[in-house]
Amino acid sequence: MKVRIFVYPGSFDPITNxxxxxxxxxxxxxxxLIVAVLVNNSKKPVFSLEERVELIECAVEGIDNVEVESFTGLLIDFMKKKNATVIVKGLRAVSDFEYELQMALLNKKLDHNVETLFMMTNINYSFLSSSSVRELAKHNGNIDGLVPDCIIDKVLKRLRSN
Known part of the structure; x- marks a missing residue:
């Protein structure tokens, strides 16, 4: 029986609910499901790669079939290395879809065996992004309910100290 391995890639700076x-x-x-934390050279993350992996590991504790890994390079190469067949992408709005569709088509061209699964965000989180969490935390806003409880203190400590 074939094992179905999915990859959910992102920068997760920090992970949100x-x-x-x-x-x-x-x-x-x-x-x-492999949560794949990527190194995006076009972004300057607040949390190091190692810290982002640790924050996600805390958040997914108890979800037995979820692993957290980091990677550099092309997602399609990471997919091949992990024998994964499906890329998971979360969508909040139509603006997300346009970019993600382009990426899905490019990945399909690079490897016709890889599918992209688009998942609509829960309506309760449709406004939520890592950048909005960072901005709120930096300016003493309340981030309760926006990030997993186990990372709130770490996020606040980092962002309020900068």
Whole structure:
């Protein structure tokens, strides 16, 4: 029997409850879900790669079929290395879809065996992004309910100290 391995890639700087909602729902559709934290050279993350992996590991504790890994380079190469067949992408709005569609088509061209699964965000998180969490935290806003409880203190400490 073939193991269904999905990959949910992103920068997760930091992980939000919107991300966590997609992780929980996607994990129910596969045998193994790899949350793949990427190095994006066009972004200057607040949290190091190692810190982002640790924050996600805290958030997904207890979801048995979820693993967290980091990667550099092309997602399609990471997919091949992990024998994964499905890329999971969360969508909040039409603006997300346009970019993600282009990426899905490019990935399909690079490897016709890889599919992209678009998952609509839960309406409760449709406004939520890592950048909005960072901005709120930096300016003493309340981030309760926006990020997993286990990382709130770490996020606030980092962003309020900068």
């Amino acid at each position: 919107g991300h966590l909602d997609i992780i929980k729902r996607a994990s129910e559709l596969c045998d193994k």
